[in-house]
Amino acid sequence: MKPESLQNVFDSVFAGISHVRKTFTPQLTPREVGTITSVATGIAKVSGLPGVGYDELVTFPGDVLGIAFNVDEDEIGIVLLGEYWHLQAGNEVRRTGRVMDVGVGDGLLGRVIDPLGRPLDGNGPVAANHRLPVERTAPPIMDRSPVTVPLQTGLKVVDALIPVGRGQRELILGDRQTGKTAIAIDTILNQRDQNVLCVYCAIGQRASAVAKAVATLQENGAMEYAVIVVTEGNDPPGLAYIAPYAATSIAEYFMEAGRDVLIVYDDLTHHARAYRELSLLLRRPPGREAFPGDIFYIHSRLLERATHLREEAGGGSLTALPVIETEAQDISAYIPTNLISITDGQIYLSPSLFELGVLPAVDVGKSVSRVGGKAQRAAYRAVAGDLKLAYAQFEELETFSRFGARLDEDTRKIIEHGLRIRACLKQQESTPVPVPAQIAVLLALTAELFDLVPIDQMTEAENAVQKAAADIPPKVNERLYTAEKLSDEDRTTIIQIARNSLANFQPTPVEIKKNDTEVKPGPVSKIEKKS
Numbered sequence: 408m409k410p411e412s413l414q415n416v417f418d419s420v421f422a423g424i425s426h427v428r429k430t431f432t433p434q435l436t437p438r439e440v441g442t443i444t445s446v447a448t449g450i451a452k453v454s455g456l457p458g459v460g461y462d463e464l465v466t467f468p469g470d471v472l473g474i475a476f477n478v479d480e481d482e483i484g485i486v487l488l489g490e491y492w493h494l495q496a497g498n499e500v501r502r503t504g505r506v507m508d509v510g511v512g513d514g515l516l517g518r519v520i521d522p523l524g525r526p527l528d529g530n531g532p533v534a535a536n537h538r539l540p541v542e543r544t545a546p547p548i549m550d551r552s553p554v555t556v557p558l559q560t561g562l563k564v565v566d567a568l569i570p571v572g573r574g575q576r577e578l579i580l581g582d583r584q585t586g587k588t589a590i591a592i593d594t595i596l597n598q599r600d601q602n603v604l605c606v607y608c609a610i611g612q613r614a615s616a617v618a619k620a621v622a623t624l625q626e627n628g629a630m631e632y633a634v635i636v637v638t639e640g641n642d643p644p645g646l647a648y649i650a651p652y653a654a655t656s657i658a659e660y661f662m663e664a665g666r667d668v669l670i671v672y673d674d675l676t677h678h679a680r681a682y683r684e685l686s687l688l689l690r691r692p693p694g695r696e697a698f699p700g701d702i703f704y705i706h707s708r709l710l711e712r713a714t715h716l717r718e719e720a721g722g723g724s725l726t727a728l729p730v731i732e733t734e735a736q737d738i739s740a741y742i743p744t745n746l747i748s749i750t751d752g753q754i755y756l757s758p759s760l761f762e763l764g765v766l767p768a769v770d771v772g773k774s775v776s777r778v779g780g781k782a783q784r785a786a787y788r789a790v791a792g793d794l795k796l797a798y799a800q801f802e803e804l805e806t807f808s809r810f811g812a813r814l815d816e817d818t819r820k821i822i823e824h825g826l827r828i829r830a831c832l833k834q835q836e837s838t839p840v841p842v843p844a845q846i847a848v849l850l851a852l853t854a855e856l857f858d859l860v861p862i863d864q865m866t867e868a869e870n871a872v873q874k875a876a877a878d879i880p881p882k883v884n885e886r887l888y889t890a891e892k893l894s895d896e897d898r899t900t901i902i903q904i905a906r907n908s909l910a911n912f913q914p915t916p917v918e919i920k921k922n923d924t925e926v927k928p929g930p931v932s933k934i935e936k937k938s
Contacts, residue, residue: 441500443467444482446491449644450688453483453500462542464503469493472523473500474507474645477689484689486645488523506542509653510535511660516604519621519635522646522653527637539660541652545711552717554751557782558669558726561597561839562590564769564832567791567849568798569754572782573603573667574715574724578746580731580738581756586767587730589836590754591671592620594728596627597839598669604661605633606670608654611647611677614639623837640677647681655712655725662716662723670713674730675706679742696741703745710749738773752776765833771798784842785892790849794828801825820858827857830865842887844873850898851905860912868912875908876901 441455451473459465463475465485471494477484485500488507510524514534519527522541526533554572571577579587595605607624609617617637624630636654638646651672658668672678679702686699694700706729713727731746736758738747747753752775761768780788804822808814814822831848834840840848851857851872860868879887883897 439502441465441483443494443496443498443500445496446494447688448684449487449491450476450685451485451487451491451494451500453485454481456483456500456502459483459502462506464505464507466501466503467491467494468498472507474649476685477691486648486685487643488645488649489643491643506540507649508538508540509656510537511539511657512536515634515657516632517630517634519637521637521642522650524653537660539656541649541656542708543656543659543712545708546714546716546720550714550716550720552715552722554715554724554778554782556667556715556724557784558594558603558667559597559601559842560590560594561841562593562767562834563840563845563848564767564771564834565590565754566783566842566845567787567832568771568795569752569769569774569776570779570783570787570791571726571728571752571776572715572778573726574713575752575776575778575782576710576713576727576729576750577776578729578731578750578753579756580733580743580746580753581768582733582736582758585756585758585761586836587732587756588616588620588673590756590767591673591728591730592623593837593839595624595633595669595671596629596837598632599627599629603632603667603669604658605629606636606654606658606668607633608636608651608670608672610638610650610672610674611640611642611681612637612673627837644681644684647677648685651675651678651709655709658725659712662725663721665721665723667724667726669726669728672709672727672729674732675746676732676742679706698741702742703749706746707749710746751778765829766836767834769832771795772802784887785890786842786846786887787849789893789898790846790853793853794849797821798825798828801828824855824858826862827860827865828852830862831857831869833866840873841876843879843884844876846887847872847876847879847901847905850901851909854902854905856902856906856909860909864912868909871908871912872905875904878904 439456439458441453443451444454445452459475459478461475461478465473465475467473471487471489471491473485473487475483476486510533512535518533520533521527524533524535554574556573558571558573560566560571565571579590581587595607598605621635624633634657636650638650654670658670661668679698682702682705683698687693691699710727710729713725715724716722729746729750731743733740733743755770755773756768757770760770800821804818805825808822831852848869857865857868879901883900886897
């Protein structure tokens with residue numbers, strides 16, 4: 408290029424810049440700025456910001472976010488959502504003009520994130536299509552539909568006796584280390600090929616426990632349809648407080664798109680404690696067990712977002728499995744009773760059953776599903792009633808038989824049958840059982856086919872019945888997944904398949920004769936000798 412032409416280009420560019428500079432008129436925009444007056448554990452108190460609203464997002468130096476929690480006349484109490492060690496009195500605080508929101512979309516599937524949407528799995532940034540507020544109103548009553556479709560957990564004791572429906576809220580409660588998380592993880596694993604998306608929300612958990620749960624889901628291929636939202640025990644209490652709301656907004660995005668979603672809150676005990684910590688630091692008055700008076704409201708507005716939408720509203724569903732920890736089997740404590748009254752039933756895990764090796768340690772007597780058989784397949788309803796009655800009778804007689812009393816033949820049969828029921832309801836972790844195999848085992852139980860099997864061979868006998876369930880005719884197999892009742896022919900077919908599979912476990916007539924208690928003649932008395 409010639410020097411003359413290059414000079415002309417520079418001249419025209421500079422002329423354009425000077426023209427723009429002359430025509431530009433700066434505009435002043437008012438911006439509210441506040442000042443930190445004090446910083447405590449997870450909270451900050453700020454002066455200024457006269458126009459800030461409740462739940463509004465504010466920013467601190469270092470891109471630390473906070474939520475306006477207390478809006479008082481003289482100062483504002485703010486919950487911090489990040490590391491706050493560098494903040495000090497006198498730092499500047501600015502309004503954002505928006506509420507706390509989280510990124511949602513299909514790009515979150517298979518990812519591990521924190522409540523702010525930041526990735527924790529080292530797989531790069533998260534691709535989110537939209538953003539939704541973490542606090543959203545629950546769907547109105549007129550947009551809801553009855554819960555009628557079952558959510559199969561893959562656990563025989565739950566699917567048969569405490570059924571969970573899509574759109575239901577079923578509480579899982581029990582003491583520490585009784586298998587609450589295991590039930591939730593097994594339920595997520597069983598949703599493979601069920602067209603159900605899953606959101607697992609870990610609230611204040613140990614990093615090792617979260618890593619174990621993530622590893623289990625990855626090994627079983629469940630991360631393809633799951634999102635994991637994590638706050639660890641060393642995170643600020645503000646993150647633990649917003650975690651379940653952020654996870655629910657992520658789940659609601661899929662529900663409003665017409666999908667069926669399962670969300671697990673593990674666990675709401677840490678959520679309640681985080682809220683109590685924040686409230687007491689912000690000088691809110693304590694109430695029962697030092698919890699503030701609105702502790703019921705923070706959980707009810709969370710769990711009311713779980714529902715089954717009617718077809719006109721999209722037809723999706725959000726099933727909630729909140730987990731809560733009891734202390735010394737006290738289910739009448741403040742937080743457990745709150746959640747029992749909010750949810751549609753509870754699965755109670757007993758430490759005594761756990762110590763006996765009955766896993767999952769579900770106490771059938773204290774567990775209930777308030778949706779019940781309406782969200783259960785007809786094949787289960789045909790056997791569940793008799794099974795629950797027989798198991799309840801067994802549990803009562805088992806306590807009585809420990810005193811060493813002599814039992815009549817009918818009582819002994821009930822106890823032997825109950826022992827077989829308990830053995831069949833046992834299940835190893837991360838081994839969900841499909842519907843046909845469950846129905847085959849349950850029908851074999853109600854037909855008392857297991858009663859002649861020695862108790863030490865029950866595991867092998869049950870496995871044989873589950874394998875034999877693959878021989879169920881395809882037409883009968885299809886009816887197991889529908890609302891149609893099992894016909895007598897179907898029952899006979901399944902029971903005959905189970906009977907054939909148990910042929911190797913039946914004792915021979917010689918063994919039965921040996922085991923029979925025969926009345927043998929006692930020693931001859933002196934009077935009888937004389938006669």
